[in-house]
Amino acid sequence: MSRARGRMISVDIAVSEKIAKLSPKALSLFCLLLPHLSSYGKMPAGTGHIKDTVCPLIPWLTQNNIPALLKEISRHTSLKYFKDAKGLPYLHSLSWREHQDLRADRMGDDRLPDYSGKPQENSRSSPGVVPPEVEVEVEDKGKVEDAELDSSLSPVSIEPNFFEINPEVQKFLQASSYFKSLAEPTKANMAFFDSALGMEEQHPGFDILKAMAEADLYVSKRPQKYRFAQAALNGNARPSAARSFLGNWFQNAVKFMEG
Secondary structure, three states, X not given: OOOOOOOOOOHHHHHOHHHHOOOHHHHHHHHHHHHHOOOOOEEEOOHHHHHHHHOOOOOOOOOOOHHHHHHHHHHHOOEEEEEOOOOOEEEEEOOHHHHOOOOHHHOOOOOOOOOOOOOOOOOOOOOOOOOOOOOOOOHHHHHHHHHHHHOOOOOOOOOOOHHHHOHHHHHHHHHOOOOXXXXXXXXXXXXXXXXXXXXXXXXXXXXXXXXXXHHHHHXXXXXXXXXXXXXXXXXXXXXXXXXXXXXXXXXXXXXXXXO
């Protein structure tokens, strides 16, 4: 029996907001990867294997930049880049069956591992439900929370740092007088922004950077009203309270946007 020469790229890719977020190099690599995925949307993702098999003649896709591009793809799309329990890298498209017309009796055996990562739900550092006017003071708890999250790195996780893919957000935070502590790539901050990124993907009109700029301007006009803002000005950062304020601001921004 002849083997299929590759997979199909659905026309839906033209209007995918997730795909539109990819940089030119990441988009190119994403499209080149698709024909090489198995019937189950998987493939080994060793850097050398990707270079030799997927893009051997493209000089600007190298073993040096491929890992970062795979992380970018994993961040913005359903094609996930991960390592198994042995530390071996793989790719797994979580929406593969939605875009491929495959006969179950011709798919063969699935011998590659599944991506098992799951988005955090009800994270303690995720956006809450308190209106922005109300400041939640949990600094001492926040310090413990940051330490706990920083020590909980999975030995098989290679999910990219949020700031690696969104440097403009980190740059804005670093310049902010009130939210500078959130520019540190701690696990608590990364979990918070991962949750915010989920909001951005679910609500296309919501923009993290724009919402932060509006929140920063709002606080700058009344810093005395918020203890985290006063503490930041005095060099005593309270990241947990800053995340709580921003989280509530984000949620209210989405509610206002959607009417």
